[in-house]
Amino acid sequence: MSEHDAPTPYVPATVESKWQQRWAERGTNTAHLENPTRPFYALMMFPYPSAEGLHVGNLFAFTGSDISARFHRLMGHDVFQPLGFDAFGIHSENYALKIGAHPMELTPKNVANFTRQLGRAGFMVDWNQKVDTSRPDYYKWTQWVFLQLHKQGLAYKKAAAVNWCPSCKTVLANEQVEDGQCERCGTTVEQRFLEQWFFKISEYAPRLLANLDWLDWSAITKQAQRNWIGKSEGAQLTFALAGHDERVTVFTTRADTIYGATYLVLAPEHPLVATLTRDTQRDAVRAYQEATKKQDLISRKSTKDKTGVFTGAYAVNPATGQQIPVWIADYVLMEYGTGAIMAVPGHDERDFEFAQRFTLPIVRVVAGPDDQADTPLGDAAYTDDDHGRLVNSGAFDGLPVQDARRAVTAWLAEQGHATPVTNYRLHDWCISRQRYWGPPIPIIYCDDCGAVPVPEDQLPVELPFIADFKPDDSGISPLARHEEWYRVPCPTCGRPARRETDVSDTFLDSAWYFLRYPSATRDDVPFDRERTTTWLPVNSYIGGNEHAVLHLLYSRFITMVMKDGGHIDFEEPFTRFRAHGMIIREGAKMSKSKGNVINPDVYMEEWGADAFRMYLMFLGPYEEGGDFRDQGISGVRRFLDRLWASVRDASGEGTPDVEVRRKLHRTIKKVGEDTANLGYNTAIAAMMEYLNAVRRGERTPHRDEVRPLVQLAAPFAPHLAEDCWEALGHSTSVFDGGWPTYDPALLVDDEVDLVVQVNGKVRGKLRVPAAIGQAEALALARADEAVAKFVTGEPKKVVFVPKRLLNLVV
Numbered sequence: 001m002s003e004h005d006a007p008t009p010y011v012p013a014t015v016e017s018k019w020q021q022r023w024a025e026r027g028t029n030t031a032h033l034e035n036p037t038r039p040f041y042a043l044m045m046f047p048y049p050s051a052e053g054l055h056v057g058n059l060f061a062f063t064g065s066d067i068s069a070r071f072h073r074l075m076g077h078d079v080f081q082p083l084g085f086d087a088f089g090i091h092s093e094n095y096a097l098k099i100g101a102h103p104m105e106l107t108p109k110n111v112a113n114f115t116r117q118l119g120r121a122g123f124m125v126d127w128n129q130k131v132d133t134s135r136p137d138y139y140k141w142t143q144w145v146f147l148q149l150h151k152q153g154l155a156y157k158k159a160a161a162v163n164w165c166p167s168c169k170t171v172l173a174n175e176q177v178e179d180g181q182c183e184r185c186g187t188t189v190e191q192r193f194l195e196q197w198f199f200k201i202s203e204y205a206p207r208l209l210a211n212l213d214w215l216d217w218s219a220i221t222k223q224a225q226r227n228w229i230g231k232s233e234g235a236q237l238t239f240a241l242a243g244h245d246e247r248v249t250v251f252t253t254r255a256d257t258i259y260g261a262t263y264l265v266l267a268p269e270h271p272l273v274a275t276l277t278r279d280t281q282r283d284a285v286r287a288y289q290e291a292t293k294k295q296d297l298i299s300r301k302s303t304k305d306k307t308g309v310f311t312g313a314y315a316v317n318p319a320t321g322q323q324i325p326v327w328i329a330d331y332v333l334m335e336y337g338t339g340a341i342m343a344v345p346g347h348d349e350r351d352f353e354f355a356q357r358f359t360l361p362i363v364r365v366v367a368g369p370d371d372q373a374d375t376p377l378g379d380a381a382y383t384d385d386d387h388g389r390l391v392n393s394g395a396f397d398g399l400p401v402q403d404a405r406r407a408v409t410a411w412l413a414e415q416g417h418a419t420p421v422t423n424y425r426l427h428d429w430c431i432s433r434q435r436y437w438g439p440p441i442p443i444i445y446c447d448d449c450g451a452v453p454v455p456e457d458q459l460p461v462e463l464p465f466i467a468d469f470k471p472d473d474s475g476i477s478p479l480a481r482h483e484e485w486y487r488v489p490c491p492t493c494g495r496p497a498r499r500e501t502d503v504s505d506t507f508l509d510s511a512w513y514f515l516r517y518p519s520a521t522r523d524d525v526p527f528d529r530e531r532t533t534t535w536l537p538v539n540s541y542i543g544g545n546e547h548a549v550l551h552l553l554y555s556r557f558i559t560m561v562m563k564d565g566g567h568i569d570f571e572e573p574f575t576r577f578r579a580h581g582m583i584i585r586e587g588a589k590m591s592k593s594k595g596n597v598i599n600p601d602v603y604m605e606e607w608g609a610d611a612f613r614m615y616l617m618f619l620g621p622y623e624e625g626g627d628f629r630d631q632g633i634s635g636v637r638r639f640l641d642r643l644w645a646s647v648r649d650a651s652g653e654g655t656p657d658v659e660v661r662r663k664l665h666r667t668i669k670k671v672g673e674d675t676a677n678l679g680y681n682t683a684i685a686a687m688m689e690y691l692n693a694v695r696r697g698e699r700t701p702h703r704d705e706v707r708p709l710v711q712l713a714a715p716f717a718p719h720l721a722e723d724c725w726e727a728l729g730h731s732t733s734v735f736d737g738g739w740p741t742y743d744p745a746l747l748v749d750d751e752v753d754l755v756v757q758v759n760g761k762v763r764g765k766l767r768v769p770a771a772i773g774q775a776e777a778l779a780l781a782r783a784d785e786a787v788a789k790f791v792t793g794e795p796k797k798v799v800f801v802p803k804r805l806l807n808l809v810v
Contacts, residue, residue: 012607016719020119029125037078041538043574044543045543047114056590059121066081067680072539074715084131085133097469107134115127122609124718129518130520136460162192163176164189169435169473171434180295190295199431215577232423236421237255241314248315256405256409261319264341266326288328309327318415366388366401436503444490448493486498583619618684750770
C-alpha cells in the first residue's frame with residue numbers, strides 16, 4: 001500500500017456477507033461424512049423455533065458451541081456440527097391457537113426465520129444434514145423408535161394418576177409443573193386418572209445411575225440426574241390387615257424404626273382403599289378422594305398442611321403385634337414406592353406433623369449417645385445415623401442404627417414380613433399427549449386383536465391437516481374428531497379398527513435426534529450403521545442445564561434401548577457434556593414480561609455478527625453466564641477494528657520484536673488451553689492484551705506477529721479472520737490453516753520485574769535477569785536512587801524471593 005492509499009475500512013456487513021457466500025459456494029462448512037481421518041461430532045442443543053425468533057440466549061449458547069467446534073477443526077479434526085429444529089410440541093400449538101394460525105403453516109415460517117438468523121451469526125453448521133422434528137421424513141423414524149420399544153416390551157399403556165392442565169388440556173409430566181401450576185401457561189394443575197402410554201425407563205435406573213460415575217459431564221448435571229434417579233437401599237415390609245386376607249406392603253429405608261410405626265398411610269388412589277374402608281367411613285373417604293383429584297402431584301408432595309381420613313381399618317405391626325390405624329392422606333402418592341407408608345412420627349417430619357394434627361401415638365425408637373429413651377421429642381426427633389442407637393425396640397435396644405438396619409431387616413425376613421430391595425425414585429416415562437401438534441403414536445386398536453403396532457413399512461402415520469385442532473376438556477385428542485384418519489382397518493385381521501389419537505411427548509422427538517443427523521438424507525433407515533459407528537457417540541455436547549434431567553435422561557435411556565435392540569454399539573450418547581450459563585440483563589433474567597428481551601438482529605446489524613459473538617463470550621465465564629450491558633460491546637468492536645488494521649499495516653520486513661514474540665507464545669498457550677476448556681472470556685482478554693503489546697507505541701507490526709493472532713481469533717470472529725487470512729496472502733480458509741504452535745522455551749522470560757521493598761513498603765521495581773542472585777540484586781537495589789534514599793548503612797535483614805521480591809529491613 002502506498003503512502004497515498006487510504007486504509008481499507010472494516011465494514012462488518014460487507015465482510016460477513018462476503019464470507020457467508022464464500023462458505024456456501026466452497027462447501028467450507030460441509031462435513032466429510034465418509035472416511036474422515038479424525039472425526040469429531042460437535043453438537044449443540046437444537047432450538048424450538050418460536051414465532052418470536054432467535055433470542056440472545058440461543059445465540060449465547062450456540063456461539064459457545066460453535067467456537068468449540070471451530071477450535072477443534074483448527075486442531076486438525078474433521079468436525080461435523082449439524083443443527084435442526086425441535087418444531088413439534090405444545091408451545092407452537094398454543095401460539096398458533098392464540099393468533100388464529102395453524103401450526104402446520106406457522107412452523108415452516110418460524111423455521112425459515114430461525115435459519116436466516118442462525119446463518120447471519122456465522123455458525124459452522126452443515127445445513128445439508130438439517131432435521132425438523134415436525135416433518136414426516138423425521139417423525140417417521142420417531143414412530144419407528146416407539147415401535148422398537150414396544151417390540152422390546154418397554155412400551156405399555158395403563159390407567160394412571162396424571163397431572164392435567166385444564167387450560168392446555170393435556171397431561172403434563174411432573175417436571176412440567178411448578179408450584180402447582182403449568183409451567184407453560186400458569187394455570188393451576190389438576191389430577192386425572194387416564195389411560196396413558198408409558199416407557200419403562202425405570203428398568204434402566206441402575207445403568208443410568210452407574211454410568212454417571214465415568215461420564216465426562218458437568219458435575220452439577222450429573223448430580224441432578226443422581227438425585228432424580230434416587231437410589232434407595234431398603235426393604236419391603238408387609239402388614240397384615242385385621243379382619244382381611246389382604247396385606248399392605250410398604251417400602252422403607254429404615255426398617256430399624258419398625259417399633260416406632262404407630263399407623264399406616266395409604267395414597268387415596270391405593271387399590272385396597274375400597275376394600276378395607278368401613279361403611280361408617282365410606283362417605284368421608286370418597287369425599288377426600290374426590291378432593292385429592294383436584295390437586296396436582298407436585299403440590300401433594302410439598303403441601304405443608306397435613307390432611308387425611310381414617311379408613312376405620314387396622315393393620316398389625318409385625319414387630320410389636322399391636323394393631324395400628326390405617327389412614328389415607330394426599331402426601332402419599334401411588335407413583336412412589338408402593339403407594340403406602342408405615343408412619344414413624346418419632347423420626348419423620350411429615351409423619352410427626354400428621355400425628356400431631358390427628359392426635360396419633362408418637363414413639364421414640366432412636367436416641368443419641370447421651371439421650372434417655374424417655375427424653376421428650378419436642379418438635380424434632382433424633383435421626384443421626386452415625387451415632388444413634390435403638391431404644392424402645394425390644395431385643396434390639398442399644399444396637400447402633402447402622403447395625404440395626406441389617407439386623408431388624410434380617411429378623412423380619414425370617415418371620416416372612418420383609419424382603420430386602422433396592423428402590424429408585426425414577427418412574428416410568430408417560431409419553432401420551434392429548435394434543436394435535438405432535439407425532440401420532442403408531443398403534444391401532446382392534447376389538448378382536450387388541451392394540452396392534454402399525455407395520456414399519458406403513459410408516460409414517462402422517463399427522464393430518466385438521467382445521468379445528470383446538471383441544472377440549474374431554475381428555476381425548478382432537479385427532480379423534482377426524483373420522484377419515486381415525487377409522488382404519490386392522491393390520492392383522494382387516495376388520496374395522498381405530499388409530500391411537502394421542503401424540504407422543506416432544507421429548508421423544510429430541511431423545512434420539514443426534515442419531516439422525518449423520519443420516520438425515522437417508523430415507524430408508526433411521527440411522528446408517530456405518531456412519532453411526534464412525535461419528536457417534538457425540539464427542540462434545542453443549543446445552544442448557546435446565547435440561548439436566550428430562551432431555552438428557554431420556555436421551556441416555558433411548559440410546560441404551562437402541563443398543564440393547566442391536567441397532568447401535570454404544571450405550572451413552574454424549575461422551576462430553578458441558579452446561580452453559582445464562583445471560584441476564586441489568587441483573588434480571590430476560591423475559592417478555594420484564595421487557596428486557598434482546599433481539600440479536602439489531603445488534604448484529606449495528607456492530608456485526610463477529611463483534612456480537614465475541615462480546616457475548618466476553619461477558620463472563622461461559623459455564624456461568626453474564627450480565628448483558630449495551631455499552632460493553634464497543635470495547636470488543638475496537639479490538640476487531642485494531643486487529644483488522646494491524647493485518648493491513650503489517651510489514652514482512654525485518655524480524656519480530658523479541659519481547660512481542662515471547663508474549664505471542666504465551667498467548668498461544670493460554671488461548672489454546674482456555675478455549676479447550678470453554679474459558680472464552682479469559683481467552684479473549686489474553687488476545688486483547690497481546691494486541692496491545694503488538695501495537696504499543698503505534699509501532700508497525702510484523703506479519704509474523706499478527707498472523708497467529710488471526711488464527712487464535714478465528715473461532716470467535718470467523719468472518720473477520722477469513723478476510724484477514726486472505727489479506728495475508730492465503731487462498732484457503734483460515735480453518736484449514738491449523739492452530740499455531742508455541743515454543744516452550746519462549747514461555748520463560750530472560751528478564752523479570754523484581755519488586756524492591758524497604759521495611760515492607762514498595763520503594764522501587766527493577767528489571768533484572770531472571771537468574772539473578774541475592775548479592776547482585778542487593779547491589780542493584782542500593783544503586784537505585786528511589787531505593788537508596790530509604791537505606792542508610794547495612795540492612796539488618798535481607799529477604800530475597802527469586803524472580804519476585806527483595807525486601808530490605810533497616
